[in-house]
Amino acid sequence: RPIAEMQFIDFITCGFDQIINMANKMYWRVGMPVPIVIRGPSGGGTRGGPFHSSSPEAWFFHAPGIKVVVPSTTYDAKGLLKAAVRDNNPVLYLEHKLLYRLPELREELPEEDYVVPLGKAITRREGEDMTILTYGAMVHQSLKAARVLEEENDLEVEVIDLRSLTPLDREAILESVKRTNKVLIVHEDTLTGGIGAELAAILAEDLFEYLDGPITRVAAPDVTFPYAPPLEEAFLPNADKILDAARKLAAY
Known part of the structure; x- marks a missing residue:
């Protein structure tokens, strides 16, 4: 069960044919599973410029036969990786580089064996006024915005951490939005598609x-992802942008 690491996920395009035309189709062609995990440091906020900051999850989200997971906490990083290794399908495991650097994510993990099941979202914050659907580093920006919305606008915002993009936890998504009736979707990747x-x-x-x-x-x-720090700040979604969008949606 090999684990490959792309030093930066931007370089994964060099192996695109092997992943999208071979690994993800092998089971459907000859009945042979390909239990490979591809780890990829992704995302911006680290002054990496256009070749070391991409969020390419949508490319693989569209391709049948490969699973895509994006942890946002230390606990999930370990649990999702172990679940990915034990899965018989190719799994793209995206690690946001900015999360490596957050001291608040340091935690003691259980000594006993555990996994975080693929395809299961988790509610990071409960609320009744609106649902935020997000994943990866944007979970923390969304939680920051949700706390401000509670303090300043008396809004209870539910934050759902998808964790797995493929497969999606449709049940958790639909249950939350059906109850709150308003939804804000947040991701660091570019908007279209x-x-x-x-x-x-x-x-x-x-x-x-x-x-x-x-x-x-x-x-x-x-x-294209910018290099200059002021442009990177303007490019990336953050808590302030989430706040603006959430307030407009709440007032609708």
Whole structure:
């Protein structure tokens, strides 16, 4: 059960054919599983510039036969990695580089064996006024925004950490939005064709009559990742941008 590491996930394009045309199709062609895990440090906020900062999850989210997971905590990083190694499918395991550097994510992990099941989201914060669907580093920006919304706007915002993008935990997504009736989707990847577009389609198809406002997305703009620090700050989604979008949605 090999574990390959792309030093930066941006370089995964050099192995695209082997992953998308071979590893993910092998079982369907000859019945042979390919239990490989591909680890990839991803995401921005570290002054890495255009070749060391990408979030390419949508490329693989679209491809049948490969699973995609994105941990946001230390506990999940270990549990999802172990689940990925034990899975008989190729799994893309995205590690946001910024999370390596956050001291608040340091924690003592259980000594006993555990896994975090693939395909299971988790509620990081409960609420009744709105749901935020997010993953990876944006979980922490969303939680920061949710705390401010409670303090300043008396809004109880539920934050769902998807953890697995493929397979998606549709049950958790639909249950939350059906109850809160408003949804904000947050991801660091660029807006067009991102994970948020598929989530929006699912919600529009399955929960249209439950929505009390437009399905709203916060994501990076459709431009190449910048190098200059001020441009990187302007490019990346953050708590302030989430706050602005959430307040507009709440007032709808």
